[in-house]
Each structure stands twice: as structure tokens, then as C-alpha cells.
Amino acid sequence: MAGILAGKSALVTGGASGIGRATALAMAREGARVAVADRTEESAAATVALINQAGGQAIAIGADVTREAEVAAMVARAVAAFGRIDCAFNNAGVGGASVGPGGQRLHELSQASFDTMQAINLTGVFLCMKHEIVRMLEQGGGSIVNTASVAGLIGLPTSSHYVAAKHGVVGLTKTAAMEYAKDNIRVNCVNPGYVTTPMTEAAVAVRLDAMMAKVPMGRMGEPQEIAEGVVWMLSDRASFMTGASHVIDGGYYAA
Numbered sequence: 368m369a370g371i372l373a374g375k376s377a378l379v380t381g382g383a384s385g386i387g388r389a390t391a392l393a394m395a396r397e398g399a400r401v402a403v404a405d406r407t408e409e410s411a412a413a414t415v416a417l418i419n420q421a422g423g424q425a426i427a428i429g430a431d432v433t434r435e436a437e438v439a440a441m442v443a444r445a446v447a448a449f450g451r452i453d454c455a456f457n458n459a460g461v462g463g464a465s466v467g468p469g470g471q472r473l474h475e476l477s478q479a480s481f482d483t484m485q486a487i488n489l490t491g492v493f494l495c496m497k498h499e500i501v502r503m504l505e506q507g508g509g510s511i512v513n514t515a516s517v518a519g520l521i522g523l524p525t526s527s528h529y530v531a532a533k534h535g536v537v538g539l540t541k542t543a544a545m546e547y548a549k550d551n552i553r554v555n556c557v558n559p560g561y562v563t564t565p566m567t568e569a570a571v572a573v574r575l576d577a578m579m580a581k582v583p584m585g586r587m588g589e590p591q592e593i594a595e596g597v598v599w600m601l602s603d604r605a606s607f608m609t610g611a612s613h614v615i616d617g618g619y620y621a622a
């Protein structure tokens with residue numbers, strides 16, 4: 368397929384749902400062969416089926432990003448299938464409701480909630496970057512985008528564990544960008560605002576108006592609107608961009 372990722376091999380984590388699925392589809396539309404990873408191979412396979420139906424080429428991989436051995440095997444499997452990893456989108460993540468009761472201020476959070484959040488949303492990104500970069504150094508370059516959040520740039524009451532993890536992703540991104548700039552590896556992050564995915568479903572059901580009051584455009588984003596920016600950042604069109612936090616949020620961060 369022709370497109371801005373023509374001839375590239377790509378890997379996306381959290382590819383079974385939401386922003387990851389939309390980005391996997393956009394990568395394929397732009398010409399990439401896509402390794403779609405998620406917690407289980409079965410869940411990733413549904414995205415692969417959509418890519419194949421549209422005439423693209425993809426494989427499904429099951430890997431929990433908190434487990435280094437599984438991350439290493441994920442990268443090895445993508446390389447075995449496509450020969451290299453030119454573009455990596457480290458996007459797997461969870462919201463507060465997945466690790467505890469939700470709505471808790473810092474003094475109410477359990478250590479288990481805090482630790483699980485860091486394990487998935489921060490350590491998971493570290494492990495993926497680590498193994499992808501080994502491969503990218505061997506092959507002479509590559510491009511990485513990590514999913515942070517507007518919460519990687521500002522505070523968000525009752526989400527201190529999520530905010531800490533996402534600020535961490537911004538820091539990992541900046542530092543890796545500096546460390547590998549001379550190795551032809553670009554590292555950026557995307558910072559979405561509120562996007563319509565399963566992660567935001569419960570919050571939307573109970574406090575959509577309060578959420579939208581913070582967004583100048585006054586609406587949720589769609590996963591495809593994040594995917595467009597990610598695909599561009601991963602492509603050679605963004606050749607001078609590294610270490611950046613790219614906000615896509617309907618104006619939330621500017622307000």
C-alpha cells in the first residue's frame with residue numbers, strides 16, 4: 368500500500384482497543400506491516416482481522432507489557448515476522464478505575480493501586496522501549512511514539528497515580544530522545560486529552576459535562592484523531608522531531 372509508512376514495519380501495544388486499534392489501522396492504511404500486540408493474542412487478532420479485510424498485512428501477538436520476558440518475546444516475534452521494527456507505538460495503558468476504586472485522593476490510594484498503575488503505564492513503556500531500541504540500534508534507526516496524556520503535563524485531582532506514571536512517560540521520552548538522537552532513533556510522545564474509548568466510558572457516563580467544561584472544543588476526541596498524529600510522528604515526514612510531547616486534546620492543555 369502506498370502511504371507515509373510505505374515499506375515500514377510497525378509494532379503497536381494496546382492494539383486491541385481504542386487508540387491502539389485506530390492507530391494500527393491507520394498504520395496499515397499508510398502502508399506499514401503491523402504487529403498488533405495486546406494482553407492476549409486473541410484480543411489483538413480482532414484488529415488484525417480488520418487490517419486484513421482492508422487489504423493490509425498484520426500479525427497478532429499476546430504480551431503483557433509489565434513482564435520483561437513477554438516484551439522481549441513480542442519484539443522478537445515482530446522482527447521474525449517482518450525483519451525489523453521501524454516504527455513502535457508504546458500505547459498499552461489503563462485508567463484509575465482498572466487499578467482501584469477510582470475517585471481517590473492521594474492519601475486514600477493503596478500502595479497496590481499505585482504500584483500496579485506504575486507497572487503498566489510507566490514500567491511497561493520502559494520495557495518496550497528498551498527492547499525495541501536494542502533492535503533499532505542493530506538495524507540503524509527507527510522511530511518510537513509513547514502514549515502519555517495531557518495528564519503527563521498537568522495535575523488531575525484523584526488521579527495522582529495516573530498523573531505520576533504519565534509524567535514519567537514524558538521524562539522517559541525526553542531522555543531517550545537525547546540518548547539516541549545520534550543513532551537515528553527518534554522518540555516522541557503523544558498527549559491525548561479526553562478520547563472516546565472503553566477507558567473513558569465509565570467517567571463519561573457520570574461526569575461528561577464536568578469533563579467537557581475543561582475542553583475548549585467542548586467534545587471528546589475520537590481515537591482516529593489521535594492515530595493521525597501518531598502515524599505522522601512515526602513517519603519520515605517528522606524527521607526533525609524528537610523528544611516532543613505532542614498534545615492532541617481539543618484545546619484542553621492550552622486553556
Ligand SMILES: NC(=O)c1ccc[n+]([C@@H]2O[C@H](COP(=O)([O-])OP(=O)(O)OC[C@H]3O[C@@H](n4cnc5c(N)ncnc54)[C@H](O)[C@@H]3O)[C@@H](O)[C@H]2O)c1
Binds near residue numbers: 404405431
Ligand atoms: N482515552 C483517553 O481519554 C486517553 C487520554 C489520554 C491518554 N490515554 C492513553 O491512551 C492509551 C490507550 O488507551 P485507550 O483509551 O485506547 O484505552 P483502551 O482501554 O481502549 O485500550 C488500552 C489497551 O491496552 C491494553 N493493555 C492494558 N494493560 C496491558 C498490559 N499490561 N499489557 C498489554 N496490553 C495492555 C488493553 O488490553 C487495551 O486493549 C493508554 O496509555 C491511555 O492511558 C487515553
